[in-house]
Amino acid sequence: MSTYQQVPQPADIPEPLPSAGTGRIFSRPVLAWASWDWGSAAFNAVMTTFVFTVYLTSEAFGGEERASQVLGWGLAGAGLLIALLAPVTGQRSDSGGRRKLWLGVNSLIVAVLTALCFFVFPSPGMLILGVALIAAANIFFEFAGVNYNAMLTQISTPATIGRVSGFGWAMGYVGGIVALVVVLVVFIQPVVDWAGASSENGLNIRLVAVFSALWFAAFALPVMFAVPEVPRRARAAQLGFLASYGLLVRRVRTIYRESPHTIYFLLASAIFRDGLAAVFTFGGILAAGAFGFSASMVIVFAIAANVIAAVGAVVGGFLDDRIGPKRVIIGALVGLLVAGSAILLLGTATYSFFGMQWTSDTTFWVFGLLLTLFVGPAQASSRAYLARLAPVGDEGELFGLYATTGRAVSFLAPTLFALCIGLFGSQLYGVIGILVVLLAGLLVLLPVKPPAQVTRAVVPEA
Structure with a gap:
C-alpha cells in the first residue's frame, strides 16, 4: 500500500477538469x-543530444571547442525567451480552452524547424543557421511541453500520478532507442547501401533531421484524439496578452501566500532541472569530443x-507513488553527482587495476x-511533484511557471559548461x-517540504 498521503484540500477548490484518467497505466488515454x-525523442535524443548537435559541433563547423561554445550560448538565448513567454502561453491555453490545440500547433512548428536542419551543410558559415534552428525548435518544444505536462492530471489519478509520469518519460526513452536504431541502420551504418546514406556534404545527417521531423509529427497525433480539451473560461480568456502578465503576478502572489513551498519547489527544480538537461544535451558532445567516440559509437x-x-524512470515512478517525489x-x-564526479576524476587516462586495464572508453x-x-x-x-500541487484548471499556467523558472536559470549549465571549456581548454572540464x-x-531542494505536507492553492480566475 502506498505511504503517500495528500493533505486535505480547501473545500472551495473547483471541480476537476474533463478527465480521461482511469487509474490504469495502459489505458488508451495514457498510451x-x-x-x-x-515521438519527442526524435528531437531530444536524435537532434539535440546524440546526432545532430554532435554533427554541429564537429571540426567541419570551425572546431569542436568554438562550435560547442556557440551552441551553448544559442541554447542560453533560447532559454531566456522561454522564461519570458512560457507561463503566459500556458495560462492563455488554459483559459481559452486550447491546451490541446496549442500542443498540436507547437509540436508542428518543432517538426518544421527540425526538417529545415536539412539545409545545414558542413561548413563554418552554416554554424549560426544550425544553432539558430536548434535554439528556435527548443523554444517551441518547451511551449508544447507546457501543454503536454499540464495534461498529466487529466490522464492519471492521485494514486497513479507518479507511475504515469514515469511511464511517459520511459516511453520517451524507448522511443529514443527505436529512433536511434533506425538512424544507425539506415543513415549512419546502413544495412542496405542507398544514396541517402552518403556522408558527402553531411547528407546522411541532414536526412536524419527530416526523419526526426516526420517521426515526431506522426507520434504526436494520438494525444490529439484521446484526451479531452479543457473548458474555456470567458473572463480570463478575454484578457489581452500583456494583461495576462498582470493576472500571472496576482496568481503567483496567491500561490506564495497559500502554498509557499510550491514556489520554493519551482525555484529548486529550476536549478537541478537545468543540470539534468545539460547531461543529455552535452552527453553526446562529450562522448565524441572528449572521449573520442565515433559517430556510430x-x-x-x-x-x-x-x-x-x-x-530508471519506471522504477522511479513506482517509488514516487510509495515514498513521495522529494525522496526520489x-x-x-x-x-548524478557521484557518477559525474567519477567521469571528471578518471577522465581520459588509462589505469591498471589488479592487472586489468581501465580505459577512457570504460570510464564513459x-x-x-x-x-x-x-x-x-x-x-x-x-x-509529478508539481502536478500534485497545481491549482485545478490552471495546470498549464503552473507548468508554464515551471518552464519559466527553469529557463530563467537555464543559462547556468550551458554558460558554466562553455566557460569551463574556455578556462581549461578541454571539453572534459565542461563537466564541472x-x-x-x-x-x-540539491542544496536548495533540501528544505522544501514534500507535497504531502503542502496545501494546494486556489487562484483567482481573472
Missing part, C-alpha cells in the same frame, strides 16, 4: 499521451543510455550510463559546470 513523449552508447534511463529526486541527484561507458539511470527518476518525479548546477539544485 496516447505517452505517444507524444515517444555515440549512437550505440545513446541506445544503451536510453534503455537504462527508461528502466534527492536520491537521483546524489547518484560505466559512469555515463550510471548518469542516465538517475536522470529519468528526477525528471519524472519533478513533474554541470556538477556545480546539480549540487546547487
Whole structure:
C-alpha cells in the first residue's frame, strides 16, 4: 500500500477538469499521451543530444571547442525567451480552452524547424543557421511541453500520478532507442547501401533531421484524439496578452501566500532541472569530443543510455507513488553527482587495476550510463511533484511557471559548461559546470517540504 498521503484540500477548490484518467497505466488515454513523449525523442535524443548537435559541433563547423561554445550560448538565448513567454502561453491555453490545440500547433512548428536542419551543410558559415534552428525548435518544444505536462492530471489519478509520469518519460526513452536504431541502420551504418546514406556534404545527417521531423509529427497525433480539451473560461480568456502578465503576478502572489513551498519547489527544480538537461544535451558532445567516440559509437552508447534511463524512470515512478517525489529526486541527484564526479576524476587516462586495464572508453561507458539511470527518476518525479500541487484548471499556467523558472536559470549549465571549456581548454572540464548546477539544485531542494505536507492553492480566475 502506498505511504503517500495528500493533505486535505480547501473545500472551495473547483471541480476537476474533463478527465480521461482511469487509474490504469495502459489505458488508451495514457498510451496516447505517452505517444507524444515517444515521438519527442526524435528531437531530444536524435537532434539535440546524440546526432545532430554532435554533427554541429564537429571540426567541419570551425572546431569542436568554438562550435560547442556557440551552441551553448544559442541554447542560453533560447532559454531566456522561454522564461519570458512560457507561463503566459500556458495560462492563455488554459483559459481559452486550447491546451490541446496549442500542443498540436507547437509540436508542428518543432517538426518544421527540425526538417529545415536539412539545409545545414558542413561548413563554418552554416554554424549560426544550425544553432539558430536548434535554439528556435527548443523554444517551441518547451511551449508544447507546457501543454503536454499540464495534461498529466487529466490522464492519471492521485494514486497513479507518479507511475504515469514515469511511464511517459520511459516511453520517451524507448522511443529514443527505436529512433536511434533506425538512424544507425539506415543513415549512419546502413544495412542496405542507398544514396541517402552518403556522408558527402553531411547528407546522411541532414536526412536524419527530416526523419526526426516526420517521426515526431506522426507520434504526436494520438494525444490529439484521446484526451479531452479543457473548458474555456470567458473572463480570463478575454484578457489581452500583456494583461495576462498582470493576472500571472496576482496568481503567483496567491500561490506564495497559500502554498509557499510550491514556489520554493519551482525555484529548486529550476536549478537541478537545468543540470539534468545539460547531461543529455552535452552527453553526446562529450562522448565524441572528449572521449573520442565515433559517430556510430555515440549512437550505440545513446541506445544503451536510453534503455537504462527508461528502466530508471519506471522504477522511479513506482517509488514516487510509495515514498513521495522529494525522496526520489534527492536520491537521483546524489547518484548524478557521484557518477559525474567519477567521469571528471578518471577522465581520459588509462589505469591498471589488479592487472586489468581501465580505459577512457570504460570510464564513459560505466559512469555515463550510471548518469542516465538517475536522470529519468528526477525528471519524472519533478513533474509529478508539481502536478500534485497545481491549482485545478490552471495546470498549464503552473507548468508554464515551471518552464519559466527553469529557463530563467537555464543559462547556468550551458554558460558554466562553455566557460569551463574556455578556462581549461578541454571539453572534459565542461563537466564541472554541470556538477556545480546539480549540487546547487540539491542544496536548495533540501528544505522544501514534500507535497504531502503542502496545501494546494486556489487562484483567482481573472
